[in-house]
Amino acid sequence: MSKTIAPEIPPQGMVAPAPAAVQLHEVSKSYDGRVVLQDITLAAATGEFVCLLGASGCGKTTLLNLVAGLDQTTAGRVTVAGDVRPALMFQEPALFPWLSAARNVELALRLRGVPKALRTAQARELLDVVRLADAADKRPHELSGGMRQRVALARALAQDSPVLLMDEPFAALDAITRDALHEELVRVWQQTGRTILFVTHNVREAAVLAQRIVLLGSRPGRVIREWQVDLPSPRRIEATTTSALAGEITEHLRKEIARHGDH
Amino acid sequence: MAITDVGVDVRDLDALERDAVATPPLAGRLWSGIWPPVLALIALILVWELVYLAHVKPHSLLPSPADVASSLRQHAANGELWRDLWGSTHRAVLGFLVALAIGTPLGALLGRVKLLRRMFQPIVSGLQSLPSVAWVPAAVIWFGLSPSTIYFVVLMGAIPSVTNGTIAGLDQVPPLFTRVGTVLGARGLTMARLVLLPAALPTYIGGLRQGWAFAWRSLMAAELIAYSARLGGGLGQLLNQGQELVDESTVLGAILMILVVGIVIELGVFAPVERRVLHNRGLTGR
Numbered sequence: 182m183s184k185t186i187a188p189e190i191p192p193q194g195m196v197a198p199a200p201a202a203v204q205l206h207e208v209s210k211s212y213d214g215r216v217v218l219q220d221i222t223l224a225a226a227t228g229e230f231v232c233l234l235g236a237s238g239c240g241k242t243t244l245l246n247l248v249a250g251l252d253q254t255t256a257g258r259v260t261v262a263g264d265v266r267p268a269l270m271f272q273e274p275a276l277f278p279w280l281s282a283a284r285n286v287e288l289a290l291r292l293r294g295v296p297k298a299l300r301t302a303q304a305r306e307l308l309d310v311v312r313l314a315d316a317a318d319k320r321p322h323e324l325s326g327g328m329r330q331r332v333a334l335a336r337a338l339a340q341d342s343p344v345l346l347m348d349e350p351f352a353a354l355d356a357i358t359r360d361a362l363h364e365e366l367v368r369v370w371q372q373t374g375r376t377i378l379f380v381t382h383n384v385r386e387a388a389v390l391a392q393r394i395v396l397l398g399s400r401p402g403r404v405i406r407e408w409q410v411d412l413p414s415p416r417r418i419e420a421t422t423t424s425a426l427a428g429e430i431t432e433h434l435r436k437e438i439a440r441h442g443d444h
Numbered sequence: 445m446a447i448t449d450v451g452v453d454v455r456d457l458d459a460l461e462r463d464a465v466a467t468p469p470l471a472g473r474l475w476s477g478i479w480p481p482v483l484a485l486i487a488l489i490l491v492w493e494l495v496y497l498a499h500v501k502p503h504s505l506l507p508s509p510a511d512v513a514s515s516l517r518q519h520a521a522n523g524e525l526w527r528d529l530w531g532s533t534h535r536a537v538l539g540f541l542v543a544l545a546i547g548t549p550l551g552a553l554l555g556r557v558k559l560l561r562r563m564f565q566p567i568v569s570g571l572q573s574l575p576s577v578a579w580v581p582a583a584v585i586w587f588g589l590s591p592s593t594i595y596f597v598v599l600m601g602a603i604p605s606v607t608n609g610t611i612a613g614l615d616q617v618p619p620l621f622t623r624v625g626t627v628l629g630a631r632g633l634t635m636a637r638l639v640l641l642p643a644a645l646p647t648y649i650g651g652l653r654q655g656w657a658f659a660w661r662s663l664m665a666a667e668l669i670a671y672s673a674r675l676g677g678g679l680g681q682l683l684n685q686g687q688e689l690v691d692e693s694t695v696l697g698a699i700l701m702i703l704v705v706g707i708v709i710e711l712g713v714f715a716p717v718e719r720r721v722l723h724n725r726g727l728t729g730r
Contacts, residue, residue, distance in 0.1 A: 249627060269627045275620045278725040279642045288638060292629040312455055322726025327457060340628065361454040 200227045201262060202344050202376035203248055208257035210243055216401040217243050220257070223395055223404060227262070227343070230370055230377045230414075232391035234384065234430065236438050240402030241380040245269065245346045248378060267344035267378075268337040272352050274329035276321040282332045283308060283317035289339035307335040310369055327358035331365065338373065347379045351386065360418075363389050367415040384434060385418050388427040396430065398437050406433055507693040512700065515693035519682070525701070527677040532663060533705055535591075535678065539598030540659040547603045547655065548648075551610025552636065565611065568604050576601030576658065577665035589672035594663065597670075601662030602655040609651010613644030646721055653714045660706055679705070 201224040210218040217240040225231045235241055246252040247259050249269045261267060276285045286304040295303060308314045311331040321329055330350055337345055351359045367390065370377055381387055387394045394408040408430065416423045489509050496508040507515075519525035554561045554568070579600045583593040617640055625639040641648075667680020675681070679702050686694030722728045 251623070251626065266627075266629065271620065271624070273620060275618075275624045277621065277624075277639070277642065278727075279645065279721075289628050292634070292638070313458075316458075320724060320726060325457070327454065331454070336628075358457060361457055365454050 201225065201260075202227045202229070203262070203267070203378060204258075204260040205244075205248070206258045206260070208244075208247065208259060209255050210240065210247060210252070211255045218247075219401040219403045221402070221404055222257075223407075225344075225376050225378055225393075227376055228374050230367075230390060230392045231379065232387035232394045233378065233380045233397055234382070234387045234394055234434070235397030235402065236382060236399050236434065238399040238402075239397040241382075241397065242348055244397075244402065245348050245378065245380055248344075249346055261344060263343070265342050265344065266340070267346050268340040268342040269346045270330075270333055270337045270348065270350045272349045274321065274326075274333040276329055276332055276336070278321050281318050281320055282313060282324065282335075285321070285332055286335050286339050289336045293340060304335075304339070307339050308332070310338060310372065311335045311365065325358075326354050327362055330354065330362060334366070334369065338369070338375075343374075343376055345375045345377045347377060349381055350379075352381070352383070359386070364415050366390065371414070384431050385424075385427050388423050388430065389416055389418050390414075394430060396433055396437070399441060405437060505692055507696065511693045512696045515691075516697040516700070519694070519697065524677065524682070528679050528682045528698075529701060529705070531677040531681075532667065532679040532702075535594060536598065536656075536660050536663045536705075539595050539663065540602055540656050542595070543599050543602035543606050543655055543659060544652065546599070547606025548610050550603070551607040551651075552614065552641075554607065555611040555614035556636075561611070568607050571600070572604035572608055572658075575665075576662035577669070579662075580666055580669045583666070584670055589670055589675060591675065593670050594666040594675065597666040598659050598662045602659035605655035605658050606651055609648050609654065610644070612651065613647035614640060616647050617643040646718075646725070646727065649714070649718050649721060653710075653718070656709060656714065657706070660702075660709075664702055 204224040205221050208218060208221045209216065221244065223231075233241055233244065243252065247254055248261065249267050250261075251269075276282075277288065280288060283301070283304045286307050287300045290300045290303055291297075305314060305317060308317050311334050313328060313331055313335065316324060316328060316332075321332070324332065333350070351362050354362065363386065366377075369375075379387075379390060388410070392410055392414075394410060395404055396406045396408075397403065398405045408426070410426065412420075412422055412426070418424060418427065492509055496503070496506060500506065503511075516525060519528075554564055576597050579597045580593070583596040587593040587596060621639055621643050622635070625635050630639055663678075664680045664683075667675075667678040668683050671681055671684045679698050682698040682701075683695060686692070686698060719728065
């Protein structure tokens with residue numbers, strides 16, 4: 182069931198060897214002459230859980246849009262292994278309110294070309310993965326924020342893409358729900374072996390979830406530092422090792438933010 | 445996977461979400477919905493009766509509620525009333541359906557193609573405020589006293605509302621839904637059918653409701669003015685006939701019937717559809 186995933190992480194700046202699921206090579210992005218992302222090189226190995234961490238203005242969302250193919254780079258190259266379209270999860274669940282939880286998931290299956298006869302059963306299975314099989318027939322407004330975000334996760338999984346991009350998916354949830362969803366996500370990740378690129382501005386969230394944390398600087402967004410996290414998953418923020426890591430990263434993040442305050 | 449001792453289990457959180465919302469019994473809901481308008485109706489009839497008894501106008505000019513009722517009974521007995529009701533209602537429904545079939549794709553086109561929209565939306569909005577009775581003389585000259593004249597006026601009345609309703613509905617689709625559709629792989633017509641139109645539905649239904657009201661009004665104007673034996677029965681014709689014979693009971697009876705059809709379609713068709721759509725999306729309390 183749970184695969185042991187121990188990919189070799191290439192040193193920063195080098196091009197990753199074959200199993201890289203997502204690769205950004207010297208990627209820059211400008212809007213009307215304003216540089217949003219500058220010279221970003223990073224790679225996520227197949228099955229790796231990478232957190233992109235940064236304060237506002239670091240171009241996190243732009244970066245995910247580039248990987249998702251929703252936007253084009255100004256310079257540099259984005260490669261997704263096998264040319265698959267990555268699945269994308271937003272801060273809002275963005276479920277369609279006219280469809281039940283199961284139908285929302287089925288819509289993703291339908292747009293992927295899954296035959297009608299198989300959709301119902303597959304949607305149930307996916308809802309089961311996020312432990313919401315009981316809520317299959319509920320409409321989004323009948324679900325709590327955390328439940329909606331899990332349906333959105335099931336819908337993203339329904340795309341059956343090996344790469345899952347997540348844009349601050351738990352930012353709008355309360356702390357308890359967020360903790361519970363972190364555990365769920367780690368479980369789903371271990372169960373499905375997806376490559377996850379998870380964007381957040383929450384240091385603790387990154388410390389709890391990631392195998393590798395990439396700190397992005399702001400204005401323009403660029404890679405400042407990376408941490409390889411060798412702690413076992415799932416973890417709790419209460420654990421000394423995790424909070425020590427969070428403390429260390431916070432230091433660097435503060436320095437980066439303070440650098441902007443000087444001007 | 446030793447996760448059992450870590451943090452909070454989502455299933456425990458889910459359990460906190462379960463709260464039963466009691467639904468009041470159907471009979472009670474129906475009753476509470478029916479009695480206020482019925483009370484208002486009785487009050488209005490009472491006022492009418494009092495005005496009649498006060499002899500504000502001669503009784504031939506202002507008949508009593510009972511006179512109007514007996515006139516309607518008489519028209520019903522010789523079959524005229526049913527013929528007229530059927531004649532008008534089926535024209536209005538047919539005209540409305542055609543307006544739907546034309547107005548919806550037109551609205552979708554104007555809603556999605558920016559240039560076309562800049563070109564045509566002012567005209568469509570203008571047409572919406574143009575009283576469609578203005579089209580009657582033009583239509584009579586073009587089509588003579590034929591059903592085409594009546595349908596033309598109905599379409600000119602209803603299409604702008606349906607078109608504008610579609611445009612407004614598409615405008616209100618959250619951009620996030622379109623992004624989700626794109627991420628999931630929806631393009632073009634698939635996007636329109638599975639994402640845009642369902643998302644636009646609540647506002648679109650508002651447009652349809654207005655489109656129906658305009659269709660019904662336009663039809664009455666057309667039937668009243670373009671009066672001919674060849675056109676068959678209709679409530680507008682009944683009005684016309686009452687006016688010719690200076691038969692105020694028939695005129696008031698016809699007005700009542702026009703009102704009743706409007707209310708029946710509103711309460712019997714549009715209100716339930718709208719309530720259902722809104723309720724399904726959690727946009728109403730009930």
